[in-house]
Structure formats: C-alpha cells, structure tokens
Amino acid sequence: MATVTFEAASSSAKLQGSSLWRDAWFRLRKNVLAIVGLCTFCFITAACLIGPFFTGYSYERTELSLKASPPLDKIIERTERRRNAGPKITHLALSSLENEFLNRPAPERKSIIREIGNRRIYIEGQNSFQVSHDRHWFGTDPLGRDLLTRVLIGGRISLTVGFAATLVSTIIGVFWGSVAGFVGGKVDSLMMRFADILYALPFTVIVILLMMLFGRNFLLLFVAIGAVEWLNMSRIVRGEIISLKQREFIEAAISLGLSNRRILVRHLIPNVMSSIIIFTTLTVPNVIMLESVLSFLGLGVQPPLSSWGVLIDEGARTMDTSIWLLAFPALAFSLTLFSLNFLGDGLRDALDPKASRD
Amino acid sequence: MSILDVENLSVSFPVRSPFLRRTVDFIEAVRDVTFSVQKGKTLGIVGESGSGKSTLGKAILNLVPISGGLVRFEKKIISQLPEREFRPFRRKIQMVFQDPFGSLNPRWSVWQIINEPLQLHFPQLRVAERRLRVIKLLEIVGLNSDMMRRFPHEFSGGQRQRVGIARALAVEPELIVCDEPVSALDVSVQAQIVNLLQDLQDALGLTYLFIGHDLAVVEHISHETVVMHQGRIVEAGEFIYQNPQEEYTRKLLASVPAVS
Numbered sequence: 251m252a253t254v255t256f257e258a259a260s261s262s263a264k265l266q267g268s269s270l271w272r273d274a275w276f277r278l279r280k281n282v283l284a285i286v287g288l289c290t291f292c293f294i295t296a297a298c299l300i301g302p303f304f305t306g307y308s309y310e311r312t313e314l315s316l317k318a319s320p321p322l323d324k325i326i327e328r329t330e331r332r333r334n335a336g337p338k339i340t341h342l343a344l345s346s347l348e349n350e351f352l353n354r355p356a357p358e359r360k361s362i363i364r365e366i367g368n369r370r371i372y373i374e375g376q377n378s379f380q381v382s383h384d385r386h387w388f389g390t391d392p393l394g395r396d397l398l399t400r401v402l403i404g405g406r407i408s409l410t411v412g413f414a415a416t417l418v419s420t421i422i423g424v425f426w427g428s429v430a431g432f433v434g435g436k437v438d439s440l441m442m443r444f445a446d447i448l449y450a451l452p453f454t455v456i457v458i459l460l461m462m463l464f465g466r467n468f469l470l471l472f473v474a475i476g477a478v479e480w481l482n483m484s485r486i487v488r489g490e491i492i493s494l495k496q497r498e499f500i501e502a503a504i505s506l507g508l509s510n511r512r513i514l515v516r517h518l519i520p521n522v523m524s525s526i527i528i529f530t531t532l533t534v535p536n537v538i539m540l541e542s543v544l545s546f547l548g549l550g551v552q553p554p555l556s557s558w559g560v561l562i563d564e565g566a567r568t569m570d571t572s573i574w575l576l577a578f579p580a581l582a583f584s585l586t587l588f589s590l591n592f593l594g595d596g597l598r599d600a601l602d603p604k605a606s607r608d
Numbered sequence: 609m610s611i612l613d614v615e616n617l618s619v620s621f622p623v624r625s626p627f628l629r630r631t632v633d634f635i636e637a638v639r640d641v642t643f644s645v646q647k648g649k650t651l652g653i654v655g656e657s658g659s660g661k662s663t664l665g666k667a668i669l670n671l672v673p674i675s676g677g678l679v680r681f682e683k684k685i686i687s688q689l690p691e692r693e694f695r696p697f698r699r700k701i702q703m704v705f706q707d708p709f710g711s712l713n714p715r716w717s718v719w720q721i722i723n724e725p726l727q728l729h730f731p732q733l734r735v736a737e738r739r740l741r742v743i744k745l746l747e748i749v750g751l752n753s754d755m756m757r758r759f760p761h762e763f764s765g766g767q768r769q770r771v772g773i774a775r776a777l778a779v780e781p782e783l784i785v786c787d788e789p790v791s792a793l794d795v796s797v798q799a800q801i802v803n804l805l806q807d808l809q810d811a812l813g814l815t816y817l818f819i820g821h822d823l824a825v826v827e828h829i830s831h832e833t834v835v836m837h838q839g840r841i842v843e844a845g846e847f848i849y850q851n852p853q854e855e856y857t858r859k860l861l862a863s864v865p866a867v868s
Contacts, residue, residue, distance in 0.1 A: 497710050498705045498706070498707050498710040498711035499710060499711050499712055499713045499714075501666070501671055501703075501705070501711075502703065502705060502711050502712075502772075502775070503713075503724075504671060505669050505671060505698060505701075505702065505703045506698060506702075506724065506725045506728065506775070506779065507695045507698030507699065507725075507728060507729065507779075508724070508728060516724075517713055520715050521713070521714070521715055523715075601715075602715075603714065603715055603717075603759040603761070
C-alpha cells in the first residue's frame with residue numbers, strides 16, 4: 251500500500267510546474283492566429299529596433315530636390331559641373347524628371363527620359379543625368395527623406411510610448427480598481443470619485459499641466475497618457491471584482507484564513523485577467539493615437555523625430571498626390587494592431603482553463 | 609461535551625435608501641438563536657429558504673457581522689473577533705458550500721485548490737510532503753490522485769463537492785459547517801456525499817453543523833435537529849420528525865412529497 255502511494259507521488263512530480271502560465275503557453279502554442287500575431291509583432295519590433303541601421307539613409311537628412319518620390323522610383327543623379335568649385339550632385343526622382351526638360355517638345359522630352367531611365371548617361375549643357383544605385387523602398391517624403399527609415403524610427407517612438415503608457419495605465423488601473431472594488435464602502439466611493447474628477451478634466455489640460463510642472467520631457471509622455479488611460483481600466487476591473495467578490499470561492503478563501511492581499515492577488519485578479527488583457531490590447535492603439543494628437547499640438551515628439559501617428563497625420567494631408575506617405579505608416583500601424591489583437595485574443599483563450607486543452 | 613455554543617445570536621442587515629445610502633431599516637435574518645453542538649455529533653438545521661439558516665452558518669464563521677449574542681467555540685468566545693484574532697479558529701472551523709462550482713476558483717487546478725490551505729496553515733511542510741497530503745485527502749474523499757491536474761469545470765457536480773470537502777479537511781478541522789452541501793446535486797449523488805460525510809465523521813471524529821432544506825437528508829445525517837422559521841428557532845430536539853410539537857414543524861413535514 252505504501253509503495254502505491256509513493257508511486258502516485260512520483261508520477262505527479264512534474265505537477266509542481268503545472269501553473270496557470272505554463273498551461274496557458276501550452277494552449278497558446280496551438281492557436282495559429284495568435285502565434286502568427288506574435289511573430290508579426292516580434293518582427294515589427296525587431297525591424298524598428300535594428301532596421302534603421304541597415305536602410306542606408308538617415309531619418310533626418312533632407313534631399314529637397316527629390317521631393318516626394320514614389321516607392322522604388324528610380325533616383326536620377328544630376329551632376330552639375332561648375333567652374334570655380336567641384337561638381338554639385340543633386341538627386342531627382344525619375345517620375346518628376348519632366349520638369350527638368352520643360353523647354354523641349356513633349357515627344358523629345360519623353361524619349362530623353364526613357365533614355366535616362368534605361369541607364370544611359372545624358373548630358374545637357376553643364377548637367378549630366380545618370381541613374382543612381384540608390385532606391386527608396388517606401389519612397390520619400392516631401393522633404394526627400396527616406397520614408398522606410400522614418401517609419402522604422404517612428405515605430406520605435408510609437409511602440410515605446412504605446413507599451414510604456416499602456417503598462418503604466420494597466421498597473422495603476424488594476425491596482426486602483428481592484429482595491430476600490432475589493433474594499434468597497436467609503437473607500438470605494440472616495441477612490442472612484444477621484445477617478446471621476448480626473449475623467450472630467452480634458453486630456454490636453456492634464457497634459458499641459460503636467461508639462462508645466464515637470465517640463466517637456468519624452469518620459470512625461472508616458473506618464474501623461476498613462477495617467478489618463480488608467481481610468482477606464484480601473485472601472486472595468488472594479489466592476490468585475492465586485493461581481494467576483496460575491497462568489498462562494500472568495501468566501502471559501504476567507505474561511506480558510508487567507509489574508510485580504512492574498513485573496514486579491516491570487517484569487518480575484520487572475521479571474522479578471524481576460525478582461526484586463528482584452529482591454530490592454532484596446533489601449534495600445536488608443537495610446538499610439540493619443541501620442542500623435544499630442545505631437546500635433548507640439549507637446550509630443552519634435553521634428554525631425556517622428557512617430558507613426560505623426561507620419562499618418564502628415565500622410566493624410568498629402569494623400570491626393572502621394573498616397574504612399576499615408577499607406578506605409580498606416581500599414582505598419584494596422585499590422586501591429588492586428589497582430590496585437592490576435593495575440594490578445596489568443597492570450598485570453600489560453601488563460602481560460604475552460605478552453606479545451608487540445 | 610459541547611464544542612460550539614451559540615447564545616442569543618442575532619444577525620441583521622441594514623436596508624439602505626437608494627439616495628445617499630442612509631440606513632432606513634434592518635432586516636433581521638437571524639433572531640435570538642440559541643443552541644449548542646456536541647463534539648463528534650451532527651446538528652441539523654432545517655428551514656425553508658429565507659429562514660436565515662445559511663446566514664447563521666456564515667455568522668458562526670465570521671463571514672457576516674453579527675448584531676447581537678455570542679458564539680463560543682470550545683468555550684472561547686469567537687464572535688466579533690477581528691479577523692487577525694479569528695484566524696487561529698479558521699483552522700478549526702471549516703465550511704462546505706452549497707454551490708460546488710462557485711466555491712472552487714475556476715482558474716485553479718485541484719492541486720492548487722487543496723494545496724493553498726496546506727501552505728497557509730502548515731508552512732513547515734515541504735512541497736513533496738504537501739503533495740502526499742493532497743493525494744491522501746483526495747483518496748479520503750474518494751477521488752483519484754491523478755485528478756490533481758484537473759480544473760473544476762472538468763468534474764461532475766458530485767466530484768466538485770468532494771474537492772470542496774477535501775479542501776475543508778486539509779486544515780484538519782474539528783467542526784465543519786455544511787451549508788446545503790447536497791442541494792445542488794442530483795438525488796443519487798446526494799446520497800453518496802451524505803454517506804461520505806458520515807464516513808468521515810466516524811473516521812475523523814468530526815462535528816457537523818448540517819444546514820439543509822431537505823428534511824429527509826437532514827434527518828438521515830443529524831443526531832439532533834433545529835427547525836428555523838423567519839430567523840427564529842421554532843423547535844429543536846432529537847425526535848422532531850417522529851413527534852413534532854409545533855404547528856410549523858408539522859407543516860414542514862407534511863410538505864415533503866411522498867411516494868406512496
């Protein structure tokens with residue numbers, strides 16, 4: 251009999267690590283969409299982190315003659331020979347080359363441009379034209395800056411702000427809401443009235459106040475956005491905690507003699523996790539857009555630095571002439587959001603033990 | 609020898625006005641209730657729903673505040689103690705709940721559910737020792753030890769109630785308040801759980817306060833029975849089923865549907 255018990259014990263020895271998180275990872279791995287989301291998101295993050303070193307362009311160097319050149323347009327190098335100085339090289343987009351030869355009749359102009367496009371060197375007076383080896387994968391912005399580099403650099407800002415601010419707001423919101431909901435009574439009323447007051451203040455006013463208090467600072471952006479976004483989170487968490495608090499397993503936990511803190515941290519908050527995760531995945535895009543509003547007001551990132559929100563905002567203004575300026579930042583932004591949403595859905599299902607194990 | 613003495617216990621809940629939440633009235637859920645439970649015996653409490661029997665059980669466990677009277681456990685007054693001072697008694701008095709699903713944390717495996725009280729009340733035990741205890745407890749309540757990994761939703765109602773009983777037994781209590789432990793289960797399973805409770809009483813010398821509305825079940829398990837109505841004790845004794853003295857008890861007995 252004793253040996254039987256012993257065997258049972260050793261067969262369940264691996265049980266110790268069988269926590270909610272390990273099971274969750276096991277279930278998440280089986281969710282194809284969530285894994286695709288995770289990989290896409292990791293790819294975008296990695297690209298934003300190391301990509302700017304490899305694009306060959308700087309995000310801030312302007313090339314005014316290039317203007318807004320479309321994606322993968324051929325870049326023409328114009329070399330101007332000068333008497334007293336060395337040759338002057340400027341870059342032009344093949345699509346806007348017509349403006350250089352406006353004095354020629356249209357058919358001739360067309361053939362010259364075709365010639366140049368076919369990698370012939372064309373000389374006209376002081377100037378020689380030649381296809382350069384440079385390519386801008388995403389085209390350039392109206393100041394001739396490489397859009398790919400700017401999207402990647404902007405991604406760094408947007409993702410950092412998005413995650414830092416979401417983290418700040420989630421931590422404050424979960425803490426505030428769960429304490430208010432769990433303690434209840436006067437404490438709850440006081441805490442939630444305080445949240446209501448903050449809620450009533452216009453967002454920009456809070457940010458401007460914070461800026462006045464602490465000076466303009468990139469870190470402040472996280473604090474300012476986090477300080478506003480936690481309000482919704484705290485309400486959601488509070489509501490869920492109040493309804494969970496009445497469940498019998500909480501009474502059971504009390505009658506087992508668990509401390510309040512332990513009940514809150516080990517019983518209540520894990521059961522609110524799915525709402526927290528869903529709301530977090532909704533908060534990230536909100537925060538990224540808020541950052542662009544702040545930047546637009548001159549309170550966020552300053553040019554030449556950029557963020558997705560700012561790029562989209564600029565792109566939307568020139569969308570009738572150069573759609574790529576809107577399309578690429580928007581694509582990067584929405585791809586990130588999609589992958590986060592799939593990942594969030596997958597995490598929610600994975601954290602719910604009721605979801606089937608296979 | 610009595611293990612639990614309840615003297616003139618009253619519990620009332622404030623009724624608050626919708627505006628300003630001022631207390632305008634009180635609902636007296638338990639009024640002036642007095643009884644005692646003998647060590648190793650079962651005291652049954654019956655009554656229709658709303659008679660205050662569940663509130664009474666929760667008041668004994670300090671889960672709801674009481675408004676008057678005393679509760680003594682092993683001659684020590686335990687009512688109206690602050691939670692910190694009540695905590696030593698949490699090990700001695702446990703509860704089995706009515707809803708076998710709601711009383712188990714849905715995100716926790718059985719191992720986590722039963723391990724938690726062990727961790728809390730026997731901190732000197734190592735993981736391996738706790739694991740052996742969990743296996744033992746599962747065996748005692750008639751569950752298989754490899755069910756440890758499973759989550760509450762993977763069990764039937766009766767099995768869940770067994771997990772609830774194992775959790776209550778984990779701290780080695782002397783008194784268990786059973787708050788309608790079988791009323792959410794179907795009849796065949798009810799009998800199994802009641803028999804399990806009786807076997808455990810014989811083996812471990814437990815004392816039960818068995819709350820129920822099903823007279824047949826309460827009669828079967830109890831040594832003595834208390835009948836409650838509108839928060840008061842109507843009648844108490846060993847032979848209320850055979851020889852009811854009060855009108856309400858007779859009505860309650862007559863309301864049991866009989867198969868003739």
